[in-house]
Amino acid sequence: MPTSNRLSFWTCAAVLALALWTSGAATPVYPLYSSDWHLTPFLTTAIFAVYPLVLVVVLLVFGDLSDTIGRRASILLGVLSSIVGVLLFALAPDVVWLLVGRAFMGLGVGLSLSPATAKMIDVAGSANAARTGAISTASTAVGLVFASLLGGALVQYAPFPLHLTYWVLLGVEVIVLVLVFRLDRDRPADAGRWRPHGIVVPRYLWGAVATAAISLSASYAIGAVVLSLGASIGKQLTHTSNAFVIGAIIALSMVVIGVVALASRKVPLLAALPVAFVAAVLSFGSLILAASLQSLGFFLAFTIFAGIAYSLLFAGGLQIIGRFTPEHHRAGTLSAGYLVAYLVQGAAALWLGSEATAGGYGHAVDLGAPAIVALVLVALVAGVVLLRPRAPRRPRIESVLTTETHEVMTID
Template identity: 75%
Template sequence: MPRDLAASVRPEGPNRLAFWTCASVLALALWTSGAATPVYPLYASDWQLTPFVTTAIFAVYPLVLVVVLLVFGSLSDTIGRRASILLGVSASIVGVLLFALAPDVGWVLVGRAFMGLGVGLSLSPATAAMIDIAGPVNSARTGAISTASTAVGLVFATLLGGALVQYAPEPLHLTYWVLLVVEAGVLVLVWRLPRDRDEKAGHWRPRWPSVPRALLGAVGAAAVCVSASYALGAVVLSLGAEIGVTLIGTDNAFVTGSVIALSMLVIAVVALASRRVPVVIAVVVAAVATGLSFTALVLAAAQQSLGLFLAFCVLSGVGYSLFFASGLGIVSRFAPEHHRAGTLSAVYLVAYLVQGATALWLGAQATRGGLESAVDVGAPAIVGLALTAMVAVVVVMRGRERRRRVAA
């Protein structure tokens, strides 16, 4: 980000507007990601889709996004944050329009690919811009607001989306028309951001996201943290509605959307409440919450218990929030500005690859053996990933503290 946007630790005036515009892009990205969640049961019933095809609709998005991050991960470091975000939001608009018009699953899959393209082009630059504006000294605050922004987007996707699907006309399409209007509004806000291309950056060419050798440990820890949070998100967003329908005993999209939105609300509250919590403590709490959440989910599936499913939603929200904020906080502290977008792209690349693979794997398992079987095999793997994230962060942060003491 240029110096005219890299401002004080508490953005004011134009910098404040730019900061919150980028936060709105994060919210929009996750709203776009989760927009289909309340509609999945309708797709399954109206179009006779198996759980594998339903989760494939979800998984196309992160898998395309991984390809985009591989090729365009450092694009905004060359053409500027604003230009990259504009391209991303425009591609998302195309994807949402295809969903709004979709007569069959083929349109939905293509639309999902455009959503992945759009979020891949906009998510890392928007996150990097927020860090640039607020500065590394405010890394905890920026991480908390980033996490809360994504949660707000998911709340709109599940709660508002569920209400539109259940009570408004055109349940397969209207929620996307509403999202399209919001996308257009955010596009206008992004257009008004200051132009920020660094003339010394040269011409862009496709290249893999690059991470300096000195940052590999920190980026690895951040990537595992965000991967753990996104794996949790894959369970909630790709299978949560169908699990909810089974346990609640109703096909009311607003009711199931409200239950899933509970997890998103917890994510936002925890993110804002925990911004002063040290990273090491945060990841330990996140790992414990993840373990408890899947214990509750396994028992909920076995006992057909709505109360235990609600406990899963709350605990998984705690785990997601703390892992995601911790991952972004580590990047904020360790990555210099000129490597920040590429570093974030590497982190998101790993996380979305994990999310897409998790959704497809669990969908295939649910098709073969049912939802309870998918939960039983998925729980140990995701809890293991959470424990890996905890260990990685502890090792990285202790190493940093050790080097600081030696330098002193």
């Protein structure tokens, strides 16, 4: 890979890490918001859920923006929007500022996440989709480790626990903004004027995109439990208010995500998806036991198995899109997958937060666990159907491609 391409690849990996750091930055602070501002579990998860719900709208309207204006320009707009959101958190005097800040974070990540992922696949090539998916997954895990571990340390041991972690993140955002600005301009020469028209997915890609979206959704549903409720459940089980200890517990799951992503990059998807299902069953079985027995050991088992399931499902979804989609449709198809995943994540966070407010965390876990495991099972079945060996009589791909401009699915 030429040096310029290598720099572009790793700059975009940094954008992915930053996106997930931004997403999870408030995780170690949620218990403080709850105690200092007297927030209910529903309102706490609402702060989390605003981000993915706004992000869904952004993906719906601007999902294929980078296919027209270029990956670099779209990522720049995204990072700038994230900076506004983080600044609002850093200055927030009350929960209203947090809700508005989360909206800007959703806008920023929505504008940058798909283009950064697409740029990595563009640079590395479709033949390296598995490696790119693994590095993308590991990058997101690094961002979440910084959010939970560094954030927990700053909340616990540094001054201004409600705000300092966001000032540190803001500094990193500015550094990444400079790196993105130095990327080569990549607006397509034949690109016309961009107009909002929803996400367009060619008919021949429907199966692949749907399968990828289910796999990404399953991983993000698991992430919703870890990121929106994990800190509060961990605080309850450890009987401590030490944000660094709680952040370290959450970070364990993120470390597992990164390690599994890199270790499994050569594992065939047909083998990885069943392992993800088994890990999901074990993770939520452990969470149910942790809630019912008030056991920290079972909660640690949950974070480990949840990390395994998340990693394999997320990397699998990206690998499917990288393998099956051409470059000129890549941002749009990635946006379609992320759109569904973030919609599921936001809905799951709000639902579980509502149930936790009404009946406690154990009640929320008892309801959420079977639903999320069922979604992982659907991802497994869809993956097996898509990836199973085909009969030799299937139509030639050229004949399918000729219908691309006439048979498309539009999400608007």
